[in-house]
Amino acid sequence: MPYKTDEEHSQPYVDEIKSSYESILKNIGEDTTRNGIVKTPERAAKAMRFLTQGYNMNPEEILLGAMFEEPYEDMVLIKDIELYSLCEHHMLPFFGKVHVGYIPNGKIVGLSKIPRIVDVFARRLQVQERLTHDILECINDTLQPKGVGVVIEAQHMCMMMRGVQKQNSATTTSGFRGEFKNQETRSEFLKLIG
Ligand SMILES: Nc1nc2c(ncn2[C@@H]2O[C@H](COP(=O)(O)OP(=O)(O)OP(=O)(O)O)[C@@H](O)[C@H]2O)c(=O)[nH]1
Numbered sequence: 378m379p380y381k382t383d384e385e386h387s388q389p390y391v392d393e394i395k396s397s398y399e400s401i402l403k404n405i406g407e408d409t410t411r412n413g414i415v416k417t418p419e420r421a422a423k424a425m426r427f428l429t430q431g432y433n434m435n436p437e438e439i440l441l442g443a444m445f446e447e448p449y450e451d452m453v454l455i456k457d458i459e460l461y462s463l464c465e466h467h468m469l470p471f472f473g474k475v476h477v478g479y480i481p482n483g484k485i486v487g488l489s490k491i492p493r494i495v496d497v498f499a500r501r502l503q504v505q506e507r508l509t510h511d512i513l514e515c516i517n518d519t520l521q522p523k524g525v526g527v528v529i530e531a532q533h534m535c536m537m538m539r540g541v542q543k544q545n546s547a548t549t550t551s552g553f554r555g556e557f558k559n560q561e562t563r564s565e566f567l568k569l570i571g
């Protein structure tokens with residue numbers, strides 16, 4: 378099996394994280410023995426393991442597992458990939474959409490593998506800028522296309538629920554390699570993602 382399932386990644390360290398959540402609940406003034414809360418440390422620990430399982434996964438391996446020789450020379454675009462990640466500053470969610478385009482150089486990759494590598498990098502503590510580059514460099518280094526572009530549009534809960542409390546601001550980040558640095562190719566990509 379080239380990479381592990383979500384379930385396999387959720388097991389290690391759950392007990393340690395569980396007792397940490399128990400302390401957090403006590404410190405915010407909760408009664409950790411009451412019915413609705415008693416299993417919360419374990420649930421929260423499993424959820425946290427799920428949301429950070431990307432540390433244990435190898436995105437290059439995912440791409441290499443489904444690369445096929447193909448003489449297609451035009452742009453391949455996978456747009457509107459749902460994104461859920463956690464910001465490394467507050468460990469609060471940021472969420473939005475990822476758009477990935479590439480121009481093959483003799484090899485294409487199985488389409489599902491692009492959202493899969495987005496999830497691998499998103500399921501780590503992140504900043505949006507690094508997430509953008511992680512996805513970009515992984516595709517560029519592994520698939521070695523003629524060009525690749527990544528755009529992420531996201532909203533950050535740490536700016537919505539707390540802090541500056543801005544509900545409608547969105548952040549866009551982008552990165553381009555190879556032919557996507559040419560104005561014409563980049564414009565075509567940006568036009569296609571709308
Ligand atoms: N560049 C970048 N900043 C982020 C991201 N996620 C969260 N942040 C910011 O990280 C910064 C951390 O700033 P600090 O001043 O150390 O933390 P803080 O006191 O909680 O800041 P406020 O959110 O302004 O209350 C904040 O400005 C957040 O908006 C991200 O993906 N990229």
Ligand SMILES: [Zn+2]
Nearest residue numbers: 464466467535
């Ligand atoms: Zn944050």
